[in-house]
Amino acid sequence: xxxxxxxxxxxxxxxxxxxxxxxxxxxxxxxxxxxxxxxxxxxxxxxxxxxxxxxxxxxxxxxxxxxxxxxxxxxxxxxxxxxxxxxxxxxxxxxxxxxxxxxxxxxxxxxxxxxxxxxxxxxxxxxxxxxxxxxxxxxxxxxxxxxxxxxxxxxxxxxxxxxxxxxxxxxxxxxxxxxxxxxxxxxxxxxxxxxxxxxxxxxxxxxxxxxxxxxxxxxxxxxxxxxxxxxxxxxxxxxxxxxxxxxxxxxxxxxxxxxxxxxxxxxxxxxxxxxxxxxxxxxx
Numbered sequence: 177x178x179x180x181x182x183x184x185x186x187x188x189x190x191x192x193x194x195x196x197x198x199x200x201x202x203x204x205x206x207x208x209x210x211x212x213x214x215x216x217x218x219x220x221x222x223x224x225x226x227x228x229x230x231x232x233x234x235x236x237x238x239x240x241x242x243x244x245x246x247x248x249x250x251x252x253x254x255x256x257x258x259x260x261x262x263x264x265x266x267x268x269x270x271x272x273x274x275x276x277x278x279x280x281x282x283x284x285x286x287x288x289x290x291x292x293x294x295x296x297x298x299x300x301x302x303x304x305x306x307x308x309x310x311x312x313x314x315x316x317x318x319x320x321x322x323x324x325x326x327x328x329x330x331x332x333x334x335x336x337x338x339x340x341x342x343x344x345x346x347x348x349x350x351x352x353x354x355x356x357x358x359x360x361x362x363x364x365x366x367x368x369x370x371x372x373x374x375x376x377x378x379x380x381x382x383x384x385x386x387x388x389x390x391x392x393x394x395x396x397x398x399x400x401x402x403x404x405x406x407x408x409x410x411x412x413x414x415x416x417x418x419x420x421x422x423x424x425x426x427x428x429x430x431x432x433x434x435x436x437x438x439x440x441x442x443x444x445x446x447x448x449x450x451x452x453x454x455x456x457x458x459x460x
Contacts, residue, residue, distance in 0.1 A: 177210065178203045182449025183246040183309075183373070184442035186433040187256065187285060192216050193223065194433060195285050196442060197230075197258070198453060199246055207243035208232045209258070211285060212453075216435045219442075219455045231258065231278050231288040239264055239274040239295045247275070247310035247326070248375065248431075249285075250351075256280040257351065258288050259310040259324070262295060274298040275310045275326060277352065297326070297346065302356035305329035308341070309373040311385075314351065322348040325361060325374040325385065341370035343387060362399050362407050367391050377432040379439050380460035386414065386430040386441070393417050394426035396443060415443065415456060422451040432458065 177200040185197040194214040199207040209231035215221040234240040240262025247259040258278045266272045274295035278288035297307055308327035315322055323345060330340040343362040346354040362371055362385065370390030377384055383401045388394055395416040399407040415427045423445030431442045439458040445451045
């Protein structure tokens with residue numbers, strides 16, 4: 177834990193304790209997953225911090241050798257399934273990404289094991305440049321499909337402003353073999369060049385998707401699902417940078433949890449989580 181507390185992902189362990197999974201970087205700038213236990217009644221009160229990583233980068237040559245970023249964590253039976261983005265270096269571009277799965281069979285989150293050495297989803301004809309930050313929705317009934325929302329770039333180039341990073345989706349029968357659908361789920365608006373780290377939640381009877389909006393400064397936006405399963409933009413500044421020095425340039429990487437009658441929103445500030453994690457409450 178040399179630096180950063182990024183990509184928060186909360187899981188309710190019992191009625192009084194939230195286990196907030198985070199990514200910290202080592203001295204070689206590689207991200208590993210750990211956790212912070214929080215009081216559900218007062219999420220600013222830290223109860224415990226993991227003494228060791230619960231998921232570390234992969235072996236040399238694998239898709240996550242240069243680090244891990246959390247997408248989302250789902251309860252599947254008694255297990256926890258952690259969908260993540262792996263990083264590896266390239267030659268002509270600084271890095272490449274792919275999406276993987278790790279499982280904690282005990283459901284405690286103390287230790288995750290990669291389900292496979294290779295990724296579940298990588299660049300393809302649907303996603304020619306990159307894939308990023310998955311949010312996975314398991315089926316609520318046996319006949320339903322799994323859904324993954326994730327980021328993809330619609331253009332290349334040597335400038336971030338040219339990447340046209342949008343949110344797309346894939347479907348699956350088992351949460352392992354995925355079929356990219358190739359369509360934009362949430363598209364860009366003028367002045368934006370990236371949407372990333374989608375997180376779905378239900379607030380006040382409405383099904384929402386929160387995401388980071390990349391423009392001059394990062395902000396958190398929201399979309400609402402409409403009839404027929406399409407998403408429409410709802411808010412472009414659900415939460416934006418404030419005058420507080422830790423988040424003066426960015427509010428990004430949202431993640432929510434419903435606990436004790438409230439919907440808590442965890443997020444990062446400046447430097448992609450370099451300044452730590454904050455918490456807010458979403459009001460109906």
